[in-house]
Amino acid sequence: MELKRVVVTGLGALTPIGNNIEAYWEGLKNGKSGSAPITYYDTEKFKTKFACEIKNYDPNDHFHRKESRKLDRFAQYALISSDEAIVDAKMNLDELDKFRIGVIWGAGIGGLQTFQDEVINFAEGDGTPRFNPFFIPKMIADIAPGHISIKHGFMGPNYTTVSACASSANAMIDALNYIRLGHCDIIVTGGSEAAVTIAGMGGFNAMHALSTRNESPETASRPFDATRDGFVLGEGAGALILEEYEHAKKRGAKIYCEVMGGGMSSDAHHMTAPHPEGIGVERVMINTLNDAGMKPEDVDHINTHGTSTPLGDVAELKAIKAVFGDHSPNININSTKSMTGHLLGAAGAIEAIASILAMQTGVVPPTINHTTVDENIDPSFNLTLNKAQEREVRVAMSNTFGFGGHNACLLFKKIDD
Template identity: 55%
Template structure:
């Protein structure tokens, strides 16, 4: 099968609206959490989130694109535009049917849905909906609008697997390219879930932290006082390209995608399997796909959302797979970004690739008292750590029991 490499990256995150700023603030251990500004949260049990700051879609989107798109699509186009620019692709020299888009989102146009339904419900019952309501709402519109912007006529669709979504998109893109079905695929995930309905819904499930008095310290994976995740928003984009094609055009190559896998827990709607059976199998299958052993992995960016059950279940799975490998370092970067749901795997893949490129592991912040139930032999990085990284793994898991793993290698 053909090899697949990354030749472009783009990001919109609570820590910065481009890859370099995102990376710099991650290494510095910054937190993107603060009181919600998207709506008045005064009556909500959870009043903070990790919002994107100073977002100016006009940099990459024209007026009509902004008018006709939900925020999750604007994030997607923005991050993809940076990735395409970064890749140096000359689209005039490439058959547009050789370039596709596989994009992920967990919720789609939640903001649009909320605004339109509230407007209808507060009226006299006359259905006055925007003609853009459905196009802005549907989850596949991000992939569609990215393709329209650049004239990309290849494979085009959207993956939805809750918070495993972006890794699902990467896996599909990876497979299509190595099977020879495409030469280049723009892939990633975007989410704009900081709305009254999303925050209220997740809060009612008791899935989110309620540390309203100290938002920046609220996301604390592995800490004994962790009490739930922080909602985040944004997007991450990768340009995945067939290796020989990239080499022939003299492309800058960041890393190679060498393995990917998915499994299901088949256990519970929202809770992970306590022993991490599905998560462990996802990692094992990804290692098998990459034709490497667990002791070759230098860095793992875990799902680690800062929930009492989820963090331990994943560490149980990691212990089973890696068997205390002294070479493995782990850092839970959601402690800084919050949880971007369907975009989480995308921005965390970027951090894995930047860690490989720069030989530095970003930290896990906010650990004051390590949970005593954490298995022995787990090396959690709490300060940025210089280390030669040849192989990095990233996990992303989602409600419904979805597990996904991707593996990148230095090239």
């Protein structure tokens, strides 16, 4: 069976450094930090008092007040970003076969704020289980693609992938394969997360996973830097329209790039820590190259998982060296988490978008906040430090890894025809 070609025809984003694609890209190019003191709750007793929140956001600007009360923030973000992507793709929904349009969405946690609020309200009450009737449908992770499909009438496959921070990358790989196999013409895919909550921050602090650089939150996310002390939690969403190539051409769609392949692997090592030699990461990149039918020397740019954790950054770069060998110094490597923070289940989507826009514009966004060389990192790597770099990017890779050892990777190629 000959596989169908799959292309990207629409993009949408709601991020800590920009509330749409244009603003997000401007923030990335200019090395804008989205990290700032938390505004959602009193942080006095918390070890970490900052995060990458969405700025200038009011749900009532996007939803009727009655509607917004039924939607957790993660679902609001999903609807907003997917709407932007659908408009960007110029999808005439009256002319498309909605039975062949699906929604595959990633979320690592789902409605954490909703869960937290309901449990606290119960605990502070008299023991009577007075729960909001929207508690369960607001909280469950699969509700985001449900709302997207209901709003637009998409009747193809509809579900959520949950693999911690690899969730939206897994969603994109599933979308790629459904279209490749001829089951769908179009899939709305990506991911959203809204875990900047008392429970989210408290839980990650208890794991010692978060940076505690409270005196300088804007510089706290510093991938590859010797002084990094943990990741910065972010929130938001990224959406991509994946479409069968001939279908896109027939309707005259704008094509951003081709999705060449996707790969997955497991570390099978530890609940949260990566294998110190990056064996699972090495394998996921090899699997992705094999799936795409491409060679290591074809790759120009890698947007790393690069969370700014002491173990993770080194392990990932060791894996890149093992896979790409002598070609490694020729690759522009970066971590856009230095600007957006870590969006957990939405990370793969917004970072894939960053890679795609790097191909479109010939600009690789920087890894900001780097001041001190880490002696454990090969100095031959071009980590695109502190300033964006211009170069032609024809093939870009995006890496995403999650707690539990879940590794997912996608490969995108600039399209000529």
